[in-house]
Amino acid sequence: MKGRGVLTGVHFMHGDHACAEGAIAAGCRFFAGYPITPSTEIAERIAQRFPEVGGVFIQMEDEIASIVAVIGASAAGVRAMTATSGPGFSLMMESVGLAVMMEIPCVIVDVQRGSPSTGLPTLPGQGDVMQARWGSHGDYEIAAYAPWSPQEMFDLTILAFNVADRFRIPVMVMADEVVGHMVERVVIPPEDQIPRWERKRPRYPAGNGFKPFLVEDEDLVPPIVHAGEGYRVHFTGLTHDERGYPDMSAEAHHRLVTRLVEKVRRNASQMIRYDTYALDDAKIAVISYGCTARSARRAVADARRMGIPAGLLRLISLWPFPVDVVRELARQVDVFIVAEMNLGQMICEVERHVCQPVKGVFHAGGAMIPPDPILQAIREVAFHGTRVGGGKASAG
């Protein structure tokens, strides 16, 4: 069934299905998952489609097994993904650290719902964005993207695979129930226009003295060796040296963890994605992401019609956070507004990079934040100056 891999054309497509199609178009050929609302349709679509393209779908006994099987498959050289929601995302966290430490690429989709705990399984939330960044133990950096449409469910899933492979890191697609269950126009390009960043492969033959974690490039990414290639390499979650051998010294630990973190920081510009709307002459910057950014865009458009100089910075990459963009914006605007479907998570990241007042428009989740409370926040700062200290509005 060659040619069924990329469904080139214009579709009216469900967000979760667009994510699955993005994975297939990206060449993902291993999926392990566990049913959980509102991400289940990704697994269902993959289960339907993988047999057509020679992919391996397996429904595991839990989300822990799912992420670990994904890492195992990726270690064998296959692009691999899992998809889940908050409770499953929490279960996966320990082995996110394993993927970081072994430097095995993988993609994790979290279609966020109202949380904590079982929360609101069928309704949206954006409460996992800090967990995406800090959920596993220890110091590490990953990349995470927040799609705001079914189109971006497709596009960002492809980007997630490319970033994961290029930099040997886990990459998260931080969707939400609204975007996951939304049906909208999705344009799938021809197969030869799907961007593909390859894994770096070893430059030396297998044999004595081969060092699988030797870094020779400025990007700090060592070439990856796959199982069964004759290199006979050891991968461990323990602190290890360039040979992959455990090394229990403080020096080795500092060297390794610093490189793993620096690897992402140094290459952040290749991972960062954002979008702007009416921001050029703005004095009020609204920052938002995912489904909430759709309301924020409307609020900014309404404000502009009222003559208020508002603009939108839409975060596409939550992590790495676009620090330089926000700092540059801080030279231009008088005030920031952060709109997100949680009680204040990404706002902390904005606050630590700017000196201006930062006003929050929050909701704990369960329904999209409508444009009105965001517009109201814009009007408040427009008409009452920048005296917003401590006045974090609630969208509820």
Next chain:
Amino acid sequence: MAHALVAEKHPLDDLIRRDRMPHIWCPGCGIGIVMRCYAQAILESGIPVERHVVVSGIGCTARVPGYMNLDSYHATHGRPVPFAIGLKLAKPELMVTVFSGDGDLAAIGGNHLIHAARRNVDIKIICINNFNYGMTGGQVGPTTPLGAKTTTTPYGNPEHPFNLPYLMAAAGAVFVSRWTALHVRQIKEDILYSFRKPGFTFVEVLAPCPVGFGRPNDIEDGVEEMRIYRRRSRLVYRVPDEMPWEALEVDLREERPIYVGRFVDREREVFQPVRLRS
């Protein structure tokens, strides 16, 4: 005058990461013996070394992959089975062996173990059962006998242990055997047999942990535990015809037989991902 004969090269040299010696295991530990059996089985398997992959979780036994000169993966605690499933399904030509301990496989990883057996995924399990958590200093584990002393059961274990062969047979493994660290030829033979047997196979090896389990339970040292194995091992061919499954429960402290042998050898359809013929 006689000179010592020094062998320049051992047939298993190529399979061991000699630059990682000395290993971390205690004197009298049984893990190294079983690792050698695994290496010998690889050598005799006829399967190219680069196709053998070994996976473990965390614990003393889980250090084996680090010493084997193979593609080796030392994964998260309890998770070697799903890691192995990922490797095997992504690259079916690999011979994927999980080499880990009873705590890693049957406690924290117990759910993965039974589900992999149920699916009959084509992976090979070698489980060292030393009746305790050795690496953390001798705590009670899922196979610690009722009443046995460990650092977290100082007054005796109030829990019943898992009978691993019974569990694996019930869950669907196509091959289940048990030996002790004394039975080196049988261990090697059964690992070799596992390589040739498609599906989920489980070889349990009872092994001394003189420091963690032996000392608090009045087993003097590793040699004493090997004597117990020699004295009390009884071969069983047919379970449950010859012996009920319950009789396979082990308690080294009681003067009763330790049943060893091949308990299960059957055919079940091996897990295959769904593929459509074009």
